[in-house]
Each structure stands twice: as structure tokens, then as C-alpha cells.
Amino acid sequence: xxxxxxxxxxxxxxxxxxxxxxxxxxxxxxxxxxxxxxxxxxxxxxxxxxxxxxxxxxxxxxxxxxxxxxxxxxxxxxxxxxxxxxxxxxxxxxxxxxxxxxxxxxxxxxxxxxxxxxxxxxxxxxxxxxxxxxxxxxxxxxxxxxxxxxxxxxxxxxxxxxxxx
Amino acid sequence: xxxxxxxxxxxxxxxxxxxxxxxxxxxxxxxxxxxxxxxxxxxxxxxxxxxxxxxxxxxxxxxxxxxxxxxxxxxxxxxxxxxxxxxxx
Numbered sequence: 395x396x397x398x399x400x401x402x403x404x405x406x407x408x409x410x411x412x413x414x415x416x417x418x419x420x421x422x423x424x425x426x427x428x429x430x431x432x433x434x435x436x437x438x439x440x441x442x443x444x445x446x447x448x449x450x451x452x453x454x455x456x457x458x459x460x461x462x463x464x465x466x467x468x469x470x471x472x473x474x475x476x477x478x479x480x481x482x483x484x485x486x487x488x489x490x491x492x493x494x495x496x497x498x499x500x501x502x503x504x505x506x507x508x509x510x511x512x513x514x515x516x517x518x519x520x521x522x523x524x525x526x527x528x529x530x531x532x533x534x535x536x537x538x539x540x541x542x543x544x545x546x547x548x549x550x551x552x553x554x555x556x557x558x559x
Numbered sequence: 560x561x562x563x564x565x566x567x568x569x570x571x572x573x574x575x576x577x578x579x580x581x582x583x584x585x586x587x588x589x590x591x592x593x594x595x596x597x598x599x600x601x602x603x604x605x606x607x608x609x610x611x612x613x614x615x616x617x618x619x620x621x622x623x624x625x626x627x628x629x630x631x632x633x634x635x636x637x638x639x640x641x642x643x644x645x646x647x648x
Contacts (some may be wrong), residue, residue, distance in 0.1 A: 396639065398631035429636035480634045 397535050399480050400420045402436055403478055406538050407507070412462030414441075420453040424538070429479040430458065440558055456558065463555040466532065467495055470544025482532045487541050489556045490524035495547030503527065505541040509534035529549035562588060586610050621645065 402408040404424045413436070425439040431437050438458050445451040448464035460520050462471050473487070479500040491499055505527065506516035513532045521543065522529075532539060543556050562585040565578045572578075589609035592617050595602075602613040622624055623642045633639040 396631035396633055396641065397630065428630075428632050428638040431637050433630055433638045434640070478632045479636050480632050481636055501623060 395420060397480055397481070399426075399428075399433070400536050401476070402433070402479060402512070402535055404498040404536075409536055417453045417455075420436040420451060422544060423501045424474045424476050426454070426476040426478065426536070429477060429481075429483045430485065433485075433517050438478065440473040442471060442473050445469065459556045459557060459559050461555050463553060465551050465553045467547045467549055467551055468545075469541060469552065469554055471554055472543075473539075473541045475539055475558070477531060477537050479531065479533050479537070481529055484528050484530050485539075485559045487556070488525075488559060489521060489543045491545060492523075492553055493551055493553040495550035495552040496523055498549065498553050499523075499545045501543070501545035503512065503543045505529055505539070507531060507537055507539040509537035513537075547552060581606070 401411070402425070402428050403411045403413050405411070408423065414421040414423060420443055423439060425436070425443045427438050428440060437457045441453060442456045442462045443451055443453045444462060444464040446464055447468035448466065448474045452547065456473065464471055487505060489503065491501060501521050501523040502518070504516070504518045507529070508513070508514040509532060511532070511534045512536065517527070531539065543554065545552060563581045565581055566572045586605060586607060586609050590612065591609055592612045592614060595613045595615045597619065599613070599615055601615060604611040604613070605622045621644065624646045627643050628640050629643055631639050631641050
């Protein structure tokens with residue numbers, strides 16, 4: 395059965411918010427996607443938030459396959475998006491740590507989702523220097539997904555690159 | 560559907576009522592339905608060859624309602640659209 399569109403942006407509490415175009419402050423609502431497909435008037439997107447500890451966090455919109463990166467010795471990248479899906483689908487969370495600080499890096503990776511249909515899951519790990527975490531998102535009239543990858547290398551910088559696919 | 564042929568031979572051919580019924584029945588086997596403009600009347604035209612029904616086009620949107628095209632997620636997870644009849648409450 396077809397699912398009536400929510401959004402076009404939203405969050406767990408507000409399923410019908412206007413799209414955000416100004417990212418000077420980090421938004422509290424996120425794109426509502428049609429599984430892994432584009433809407434007729436809105437391409438697939440996730441809000442990314444990245445921070446290097448020494449300056450204000452930066453946010454923006456990332457599409458599928460688009461790399462987001464940050465370089466520092468204390469750093470993270472997070473992705474948040476909402477979705478609607480008539481059947482479950484997989485999404486890949488990709489990351490890579492490179493640079494001089496990798497040898498002294500303490501990385502962490504986390505993801506979680508919850509749906510209005512009652513499903514939820516979460517995962518935490520100390521990740522390898524690079525990899526892909528495949529997450530199976532269940533069918534739902536509305537779900538919210540958050541992903542985080544970051545680290546601390548205490549001196550030498552690490553370049554972290556992350557994407558969704 | 561093919562017409563029913565009149566009976567011309569044998570004992571049944573002597574029954575004229577049978578062929579009369581066949582003559583009346585054959586036009587009903589060739590019903591033609593035509594959609595006409597919304598404001599034209601419903602008409603039924605009966606001839607020796609066929610029956611033509613002239614049906615006014617669907618009356619459009621019911622009074623007080625409006626058509627709205629809304630986005631949906633299709634059953635295969637692609638984006639689609641549906642036309643809804645909506646009315647403010």
C-alpha cells in the first residue's frame with residue numbers, strides 16, 4: 395500500500411516541517427526521504443554535522459555517495475535523515491581515517507534508528523581505519539536515522555571522510 | 560458477438576415467433592456505449608442492427624471537493640503521486 399508523503403523535512407516530533415536552506419546554525423529538522431529514491435521535487439539528502447572541536451560545528455546537506463570530510467585531532471561527522479519506505483532497504487555508512495594521526499587514533503562509530511511503527515536498533519563499535527557498515531532500515535510510515543563517526547588522535551591530525559550510499 | 564441466424568429450414572422455421580425473437584435479440588448483442596458531453600442527456604437508441612447507449616461523461620469533482628495531487632511512496636519504494644479528492648473540515 396502506498397504511504398502518503400510526510401515532510402518535506404521533519405523530525406521525530408514534527409513530521410511536517412519546511413525545508414531548510416540556511417545552515418548557518420545547525421537545523422533541528424532533517425530531510426524526509428522516499429527510501430533511497432528522490433522525490434519529484436526533492437533529491438535524496440541527509441543533514442551532515444561535522445566538528446573539529448576548535449571551532450563551531452558545520453552542517454549541510456549530503457546526497458547519496460557524496461563525501462563529507464574533516465581534518466583535526468578531535469573530530470566527528472554525523473548524518474541525520476528521516477525516511478518513509480513501503481519495504482525495508484539497506485543503506486551503507488562508509489568511512490575512512492587517513493593521515494599522520496591514524497597510528498594514535500581512538501575512533502568510535504555509532505548508529506541508531508527508530509520508526510513510528512515501533513522498530514528501533516542501534517550499534518556502537520570501535521571501527522577499523524576504513525570500512526562500511528550496512529544498515530537494514532525497516533519499512534515504516536516514518537523513521538529517523540542518526541549515524542556518527544569520529545575520533546581523537548591527540549596531536550597529529552586525522553582526515554576523516556564519510557559518506558552514505 | 561455474432562448475430563443469431565434466423566431459422567429457415569426444418570420444423571422450427573414454421574414457428575414465426577422464433578424468428579421474431581431472434582430479430583429483437585440481435586440488436587442487444589451489438590450494444591455500443593458512447594460517452595457524450597457532461598451536459599447532454601442519457602440516451603438509448605434502438606435500431607434493427609444495434610443498441611447505442613449515450614452516457615454523459617462523469618460529472619467531475621463532487622461539490623465542495625477539490626482535486627489535489629499528493630506525493631506517496633509506492634509499494635516498491637519509488638516516489639509516486641495520487642490524485643485525492645479533498646475537502647476542508
